Amino acid sequence: MRPGLGLMAAAVLVLSCAEGSCHKAPASTTAGADDDPRANVARLQRANALLQRQIDLAAGKDFYLVLDPAAGSLVLMLKGARLQQFGVRGLQVGHPRVSWVGLRDRRRIEDVIWSKGELDPPRLLDRLVIQAAPPAKEGAEQTGKEAEPTPPPVPPTPEELYPVPSRYHIRFADGLSMEVRPREADTTVIQNAGGLPLPTELDGRFVDKFLYTEQERDKARKTMQASCRRCHDSSWVDGHWERFMNTIQHTNGATLAATQLMQDIWKRDLAQNHTKGGNPFDEFIEKVWSDVWLFYANTIRFSSAMGGGGDYSVFADGKYHLSRAVREMEDWLKARKTGTEKPPAKKK
Numbered sequence: 001m002r003p004g005l006g007l008m009a010a011a012v013l014v015l016s017c018a019e020g021s022c023h024k025a026p027a028s029t030t031a032g033a034d035d036d037p038r039a040n041v042a043r044l045q046r047a048n049a050l051l052q053r054q055i056d057l058a059a060g061k062d063f064y065l066v067l068d069p070a071a072g073s074l075v076l077m078l079k080g081a082r083l084q085q086f087g088v089r090g091l092q093v094g095h096p097r098v099s100w101v102g103l104r105d106r107r108r109i110e111d112v113i114w115s116k117g118e119l120d121p122p123r124l125l126d127r128l129v130i131q132a133a134p135p136a137k138e139g140a141e142q143t144g145k146e147a148e149p150t151p152p153p154v155p156p157t158p159e160e161l162y163p164v165p166s167r168y169h170i171r172f173a174d175g176l177s178m179e180v181r182p183r184e185a186d187t188t189v190i191q192n193a194g195g196l197p198l199p200t201e202l203d204g205r206f207v208d209k210f211l212y213t214e215q216e217r218d219k220a221r222k223t224m225q226a227s228c229r230r231c232h233d234s235s236w237v238d239g240h241w242e243r244f245m246n247t248i249q250h251t252n253g254a255t256l257a258a259t260q261l262m263q264d265i266w267k268r269d270l271a272q273n274h275t276k277g278g279n280p281f282d283e284f285i286e287k288v289w290s291d292v293w294l295f296y297a298n299t300i301r302f303s304s305a306m307g308g309g310g311d312y313s314v315f316a317d318g319k320y321h322l323s324r325a326v327r328e329m330e331d332w333l334k335a336r337k338t339g340t341e342k343p344p345a346k347k348k
């Protein structure tokens with residue numbers, strides 16, 4: 001979904017999802033089958049009611065959105081005319097939880113018009129007023145004494161004018177709230193080229209398909225830094241960021257060193273990873289490797305991001321443990337390479 005769509009539409013009509021799922025589905029799942037005339041009539045009645053709602057919306061003066069999960073499309077409409085179509089990457093329906101108890105709302109979200117949508121966070125700038133230069137004096141054209149008035153500036157497009165957060169809600173009057181996200185937010189779908197559920201390759205490259213682009217990251221950083229400047233001076237914020245980026249680089253470097261050792265270990269068959277029918281995360285030395293990035297590198301980053309570094313980033317599962325684990329991997333491999341220790345007995 002493009003973030004710009006929340007600019008004007010206050011009403012949305014959600015069409016029915018394909019059987020059981022709101023993900024993109026091939027058309028064939030809904031076609032066919034209904035030979036039973038009663039089922040056919042019921043289906044036609046539903047389709048009819050839905051068309052009636054679209055007619056109601058088209059009769060109004062306001063912009064509205066039609067969300068069709070099965071087709072993966074969200075269309076911005078005005079008086080029945082399609083103005084712009086947005087792609088929908090994925091759609092999930094959530095229910096609120098109160099004190100760990102799910103409160104399942106039994107109302108249908110499909111085939112219903114959701115109205116009185118409000119942006120959350122609200123849009124700060126309502127509209128831009130451009131004052132044109134006063135017209136030339138009457139008769140000036142004939143005498144040629146006065147120059148043409150300067151033409152008014154070209155107004156920016158809504159996308160240029162309104163800073164749209166990459167993630168926001170549209171809250172409707174009857175309790176439905178839509179959260180618009182720039183990417184598929186379900187991280188369980190992430191897979192790298194090696195088939196592992198990781199957002200990076202083992203050589204440190206990003207799995208771009210599932211992650212923010214450089215520009216999106218830049219935009220998110222600026223948004224966040226703007227929030228810091230409400231309390232801190234720019235030099236404070238920039239200084240913090242510089243140290244934080246340095247920490248990321250440092251921990252990335254250590255993770256890469258550990259991963260290269262791990263790859264060497266796998267190559268020598270001292271541990272079995274997924275390419276040899278094993279699990280890359282279950283043997284002793286693989287767990288030492290996982291500690292490096294999953295725990296120590298993350299803890300160091302956390303402490304740098306949230307506390308500006310300091311003691312925690314060294315002592316609390318931090319830099320001390322990170323370098324110890326890398327050393328341990330190095331020694332472990334060296335001992336097996338030089339034969340000063342017997343390789344682990346092969347399982348029968």
Ligand code: HEC
Pocket residue numbers: 224225227228229230231232237240307308
């Ligand atoms: C609501 C005001 C406020 C905002 C917003 C805010 N800070 Fe702070 N920040 C503070 C205060 C107050 C302290 C001092 C807290 C203390 O020392 O107990 C502080 C402390 C810090 C420290 C020093 C931490 C340490 O232990 O040395 C850093 C670094 C910092 N902030 C960075 C940021 C960054 C980066 C952001 C934006 C992501 C941010 N702050 C947003 C108020 C704010």
